[in-house]
Amino acid sequence: xxxxxxxxxxxxxxxIAAGWEAYADQLQGHxxxxxxxxxxxxxxxxxxxxxxxxxxxxxxxxxxxxxVDRWRxxxxxxxxLREMLSYGKRTELMVGDSTAFVERIGRFDTAFGWxxxxxxxx
Numbered sequence: 001x002x003x004x005x006x007x008x009x010x011x012x013x014x015x016i017a018a019g020w021e022a023y024a025d026q027l028q029g030h031x032x033x034x035x036x037x038x039x040x041x042x043x044x045x046x047x048x049x050x051x052x053x054x055x056x057x058x059x060x061x062x063x064x065x066x067x068v069d070r071w072r073x074x075x076x077x078x079x080x081l082r083e084m085l086s087y088g089k090r091t092e093l094m095v096g097d098s099t100a101f102v103e104r105i106g107r108f109d110t111a112f113g114w115x116x117x118x119x120x121x122x
Contacts, residue, residue: 003049005075007083011052015045019055022066044087048075056084063088 008015016038020031027034038057046054046067053075054067063084067075 008045011045014052015055019066
């Protein structure tokens with residue numbers, strides 16, 4: 001049984017590692033750039049049970065999310081998404097991310113203005 005996911009601000013290093021796992025395929029060869037980028041962000045662990053399953057990155061009101069592949073489509077609840085949205089009102093998707101997640105968010109939080117832009121860590 002999958003436990004409800006929560007946010008944990010005390011597990012920054014674990015969140016950075018899980019976020020790298022989520023984005024490693026897209027950012028091959030750029031681990032140093034990723035680590036440098038994380039230095040400028042508040043990084044919050046997304047946790048299910050004792051396992052860190054991803055990272056929420058917050059930087060100047062812009063949020064980014066990286067969820068480990070095996071947890072995609074299994075972790076989100078409306079409660080958790082609303083908690084994440086309280087950290088920022090814009091996001092930029094990494095190259096290759098699906099906009100389906102953004103569309104689902106828009107259906108229950110019309111006040112949230114997603115700003116979509118492809119980016120890389122370079």
